[in-house]
Amino acid sequence: MSDTLKIWDAVRKIDPKYTKQVSDAGKQPFTNIDAYYLIERATETFGSMGKGFGLKELHMDEVHLGDTILVKLKAVFFYPAGEFPIYNAMKLLYKTQKGYERVDEDAYKKLITNTLSKALSYLGFGADVYMGKFEDAAYVQEVAQEFATEEYYSYLHTIKAYIERSEHKEKVTAWVLERAGAESIEVIPFESAKEIAKLIEQKQKRAAHDNTGA
Numbered sequence: 001m002s003d004t005l006k007i008w009d010a011v012r013k014i015d016p017k018y019t020k021q022v023s024d025a026g027k028q029p030f031t032n033i034d035a036y037y038l039i040e041r042a043t044e045t046f047g048s049m050g051k052g053f054g055l056k057e058l059h060m061d062e063v064h065l066g067d068t069i070l071v072k073l074k075a076v077f078f079y080p081a082g083e084f085p086i087y088n089a090m091k092l093l094y095k096t097q098k099g100y101e102r103v104d105e106d107a108y109k110k111l112i113t114n115t116l117s118k119a120l121s122y123l124g125f126g127a128d129v130y131m132g133k134f135e136d137a138a139y140v141q142e143v144a145q146e147f148a149t150e151e152y153y154s155y156l157h158t159i160k161a162y163i164e165r166s167e168h169k170e171k172v173t174a175w176v177l178e179r180a181g182a183e184s185i186e187v188i189p190f191e192s193a194k195e196i197a198k199l200i201e202q203k204q205k206r207a208a209h210d211n212t213g214a
Helices: 003-011 035-046 107-122 137-147 149-165 169-180 190-212
Strands: 019-022 030-033 054-065 068-079 082-095 101-103
Touching (some): 003 035, 035 107, 054 082, 054 107, 068 107, 137 149, 137 190
Antiparallel strands (some): 054 068, 068 082
16 A cells, blocks of 8 residues: 555545435435544544644635525645645525525535535545445445444344244245345345344344233
8 A cells, every 4th residue: 555545545435324325406316425424534533623634724705696695615624744725615595496595504514514524535535435436335335344343243143143043043044145135144234134133133022022911
């Protein structure tokens, strides 16, 4: 790994739990990353915001464009290895497609948060998302398992314990593998393991309820 890519390679992968698909009218759907998750990752990498990284020399202007008012931001992003200028803008007031006037009272706050996210993306934070790799479901599943190791193995433990206690181990194992679309318990995808573990827990609760006669 090149020294110049050291930060990039360390932060390019994002836990899928902190992403969501966004569909804006008339636009191509895209994957959005939780900004506070990015800030948390940056804090782990550089130290606390304001000391290890952040925005300085902020300058904001409101620009009137017909029925729309934009808040424009010019700032300098800094981190331990350097700094660079960054620009951004967000709608403060605008008209909806139905002609209603709408004011975004959180525009200034959103602008700061969004600008931090943009700046961090230039350093490689969440690069795999911005480079389109999260359009590949198999890749997302692979990354999810990397980030959810403890949680993932707890689901596998639930599944294995259920199989071991079953009177029909082969039949239950076949059901699990068919539902997960996997060749063995150890390679069940994260989301499938989570779903199956939840189903098992629900079955066990119903069985316990029936046994008590409550």
